[in-house]
Amino acid sequence: MTDPTPSTPPPDVMIRLEGLAKRYPGQSADAVSALSMDIRRGEFVVFVGPSGCGKTTTLRMINRLVEPSAGRIWIDGEDVTDVDPDRLRRRIGYVIQQIGLIPHMTVAQNVGLVPRLLGWDKARIRDRVDELLDLVGLDPAVFRDRYPKQLSGGQQQRVGVARALAGDPPVMLMDEPFGAIDPITRDRLQDEFLKLQERIRKTIVFVTHDIDEALKLGDRIAIFGEGSRLAQFATPLEILSAPADDYVRSFVGSGAAIRRLGLLRVADIPGGGTPPSDGAVRVTEDHTVYAALEKMLESGTDRMVVGGNGRGERSLTLRDLLLAAARAKGEPR
Numbered sequence: 001m002t003d004p005t006p007s008t009p010p011p012d013v014m015i016r017l018e019g020l021a022k023r024y025p026g027q028s029a030d031a032v033s034a035l036s037m038d039i040r041r042g043e044f045v046v047f048v049g050p051s052g053c054g055k056t057t058t059l060r061m062i063n064r065l066v067e068p069s070a071g072r073i074w075i076d077g078e079d080v081t082d083v084d085p086d087r088l089r090r091r092i093g094y095v096i097q098q099i100g101l102i103p104h105m106t107v108a109q110n111v112g113l114v115p116r117l118l119g120w121d122k123a124r125i126r127d128r129v130d131e132l133l134d135l136v137g138l139d140p141a142v143f144r145d146r147y148p149k150q151l152s153g154g155q156q157q158r159v160g161v162a163r164a165l166a167g168d169p170p171v172m173l174m175d176e177p178f179g180a181i182d183p184i185t186r187d188r189l190q191d192e193f194l195k196l197q198e199r200i201r202k203t204i205v206f207v208t209h210d211i212d213e214a215l216k217l218g219d220r221i222a223i224f225g226e227g228s229r230l231a232q233f234a235t236p237l238e239i240l241s242a243p244a245d246d247y248v249r250s251f252v253g254s255g256a257a258i259r260r261l262g263l264l265r266v267a268d269i270p271g272g273g274t275p276p277s278d279g280a281v282r283v284t285e286d287h288t289v290y291a292a293l294e295k296m297l298e299s300g301t302d303r304m305v306v307g308g309n310g311r312g313e314r315s316l317t318l319r320d321l322l323l324a325a326a327r328a329k330g331e332p333r
């Protein structure tokens, strides 16, 4: 067997972008230039950056809705730069802000689009549609025969996610999927989507303007600067603890140390003594350090008892939390 060429990605790389560039017709500058990055299998990567820096163009080159002017794209070990785009798109789910549900088709028909293209029989499509509606938290009996206009914005977005998952693609591209949704629903959809991702472990590339959304969702975040310059590509904790330059620092904004508390879990904090008998608040290992701190401040105590994960109980102090938060320097989640 011959050695793979130097650019053949290793098996844990699901998407490789290699010197990718796009110049739109009639433009004097590249929208994206010389962009290279590896995205690992099962990784949730968020592209974030100011308007016009090339996030959407990059995303749309991955499924070839935009044809690259230069560079190569690899998906799952295959150079897909020149493969038939229709065949490529069946392996890539795509969710956009405007949802793109087809108005004269029911929810079930919208979700079943790709399976129909793949030639599945009716019974298998029906089962898959119901399974997916369940997965995104919509009761099939209630929603499968509705039309898109009979749904709220958040429900439409869930249908959009179900549709993108229908052919079980290994890769999902999501372009500001929660952008047009009110902040409370958005927060809930983000939480639901994180839980869903724990189960389905897709490789996800997600575009947003919102650094807080990026910090909450991403395993790694790519912070784009002018002309698609990759200012930093790192975990949320690394970005908050060690911003690569002043551009990243100002993009992340103030309060990095406090925001880091929202990324750490109580489970990440070592040690702990025997639980005290009174005065302490109760939290679980799954609480964020931020939430645990908030509980302590609300009840005016400097102790908490951690329990509820089968490991027995332990007690931590305010000082334990603060020391752990100060030490956290960018370990992956």
Ligand SMILES: Nc1ncnc2c1ncn2[C@@H]1O[C@H](COP(=O)(O)OP(=O)(O)OP(=O)(O)O)[C@@H](O)[C@H]1O
Pocket (backbone or CB within 6 Å): 024, 025, 027, 031, 049, 050, 051, 052, 053, 054, 055, 056, 057, 058, 209
């Ligand atoms: N079809 C097009 N023809 C010409 N120029 C385009 C086209 N689409 C995008 N551009 C330009 O390419 C650059 C990158 O656009 P792109 O939409 O990729 O940025 P973005 O980071 O996703 O921005 P936003 O956050 O506002 O969506 C911009 O300067 C934009 O004006």
